[in-house]
Amino acid sequence: MVLEGRMNRIVEKKQLSDTVFSVAVEAPLIASERLPGQFVMLQVSESGERIPLTIADVNPSKGTITLIFQAVGKTTIMLSRLAVGESIMHLVGPLGNPTHIEKVGTVVCVGGGIGIAPLYPIAKAMKEAGNRLICILGARTKPLLILENEMRAVADEMIVCTDDGSYGRKALVTAPLQEICERTTKPDLVVVIGPPIMMKFCSETTRPFQVKTLVSLNTIMIDGTGMCGGCRVTVGGETKFVCVDGPEFDGHKVDFDNMMLRLGAYREHEADANGRCRLETAVPVKQG
């Protein structure tokens, strides 16, 4: 077992859409320990922020992990600019509780936008555990739809929606989810990963049917190991830390409204950093 210094080198890079990237990173220790549902904390520069990203895929024999992310903020933009061969300065994991994978019968996996990336390994594992797998993928518009083929390969039934109707069914994911819950045989488990508002409404959709619903939360994190409480959410009236008690929780018990409020804590700062980051690279520096 290799305990030599990891280099966190990027060995493969793909652009899945305008703002969505996939990188395979050399991280043999993380690759060998990682289970579906877990995440890493990473830092791209010494002065950069620590951010969490779910591990979308893993290749233990090659010793690599795959991270799929949307370049929306300063750190993810900088990450998207790293080339093959370059390293991610700091990478630590695998963190968080792995998803509880079990054969329960019929599992519906609902992915919204970039949430499809962390959903994929869970869907795959649920299928491998012997469940009947229904996948619902949603995105605002066709270019933002990712991993369609990969999901189709594991799904027994697949529904694709876009908000604007540019691909698949013109609908929000809650519509097909509702229809599936209304079937004579309800699903046994629903797993939802996507923007907080989407996870909230999907949980509200399944609530009247009393279908167990798991959500994977993506709060702001600083350390990722449970020592600061920055990622705290209220679940069933209790304070839980997403990084060590989660990242998955019962969607019917999560206080999504508070979670969304807390996610906005540094909005002004983020907008400012984003602006500066784009400006720095957009404006060429005149030499001489």
Next chain:
Amino acid sequence: MNSRDGLDKNAKQLLAEIVARREPMKAKDRMAIPPQEMPCQPASERIRNFNEVALGYTVEQARVEAERCLQCKNAPCVEGCPVRIRIPQFIKAIAEQDFAKAIGIIKENSLLPAICGRVCPQEVQCQDPCTLGKSLKNVDKAVSIGRLERFVSDWERDNAQAATPVIKPETGRKVAVVGSGPAGLTVAADLRREGHAVTIFEAFHKPGGVMVYGIPEFRLPKSIVRFEIEMLKAMGVEVRTDFVVGRTRKLADLLGKDGFDAAFIGIGAGLPRFMEIAGEDLVGVYSSNEYLTRTNLMKAYDRENVDTPIMHSRKVAVLGGGNVAMDAARTARRLGAREVQIVYRRTETEMPARVEEIHHAKEEGIVFNVLQNPKRIIGDERGRVKAMECLRYELGAPDKSGRPRPVEIKGSEFLVEVDTVIVSIGNESNPLIKKTTPAIQTNQWGNITVDERCKTSMDGVYAGGDIVLGAATVILAMGQGRTAARAINEYLSEN
């Protein structure tokens, strides 16, 4: 308050008088020497920077202070020190201007004197029973043992006098040290000296534990912690950062598959406690761990150059009365908050913080609101903190901790306008090792249970520091580290 130059000038004069004496000083002469003040950055200046507040004794100040020691036969100070440093001997060496000898004596027992000299609560340890202080009926007039310890360790570092310790012949045994705080660093140093191969595993991207994420730069410059870690590396200790034992690799695998013969767990008390009152989930409520980690470890105070954000707070309330509460309050002040208050449900007498920190906090304009505690935190329509509803308290009979129990005064509610609340009421044990290592026994609070040699319920696995004691001090962690290292060394020779 005198400037460093002014204090130095006075010290030079005193020293000249002492040196000029033809006869050795008697106890009453020593008692008459004024205690040497620690030169500090003036409060108005230091609230605008994160530089160290206490500037350190000058050579003459140290020599004068050393002359105050009565060299009494009993030496109660030694008993008061958790690691039993031969205090009168090192002080005598300072008086004799043999600073190398002084630091050598300290390092027989303490491996982190530059740190302990700064952060130890000397007023309840070595300085509390000091004969001089007792004779003068004032603990503040005890020999400034901590300041002298700091002086010689800084001297050693600044004059490049620190020699890499001698390592015994390689034993071929490997020890895994989990956590790079004071306990872990101490175990690593001691075991490496015995010739064992040591690897420190640190979850964060920078080693040092609470000394880098918790204690602010203005109390403990990080260059000092880095120096100690470089010394360990020079000794041949391997430091693996970004490695969370229990997640990146299970402890059992390190021992069973990766060739480690023994392990030490020094993961600290890193799980913040919250008040569990309404409004604690509002934007603007921080645990002190989060506030300090953003500021100290991630350097959020450097708003120009660093990405990690921290709120632009104007009115801050820090809940708690320990060193961490003082650190959080003083950090908030330096980050630009105009009003910073400590809110504490008992009185100042019961506050566990170091006397020096309370004193410095007050000088920096931090208001101490005692016999108060918040009932709930109130937010605005955007979910941001705008006020706290507090209750007044009075002191009743002692509780389990031995301190007077704070009793609510019914109907005494009042509102305090704040935009930030920093909860600094203590930390519990981080549950990660326990969760991922079922064989390790813990108590109901998650502290790892150990015997008097710091051995856990797992063979070959030892633990020490805050994970065993609950949130405590650097020196207690170091003391347990030494105990554990001795036990591990014996264990390795027997197995």
